[in-house]
Amino acid sequence: MDEEARRRTLLALIALAEGHSPADCWDDQRAEELLRSQSTPDELRHLGIDERMIAHLFPESDGR
Numbered sequence: 614m615d616e617e618a619r620r621r622t623l624l625a626l627i628a629l630a631e632g633h634s635p636a637d638c639w640d641d642q643r644a645e646e647l648l649r650s651q652s653t654p655d656e657l658r659h660l661g662i663d664e665r666m667i668a669h670l671f672p673e674s675d676g677r
Contacts, residue, residue: 620660623652627662630670645670 629644648657654667 623648623656623660626651627657627660627666631663631666 626644626648630641630648648670654671657667657670658664
């Protein structure tokens, strides 16, 4: 996958993971799982994700 396609995919997953409506619950959890497995905290910082979200996604490393 080229870098631009990867960036778009991660941004779409971030948008899903940040959604908080009851209807989005399953999608939120799945997006979070995918972000954990397919990215790093530093990569998400580079994309502009909020530090609180990074800490939520990577609690074992305190977001670092």
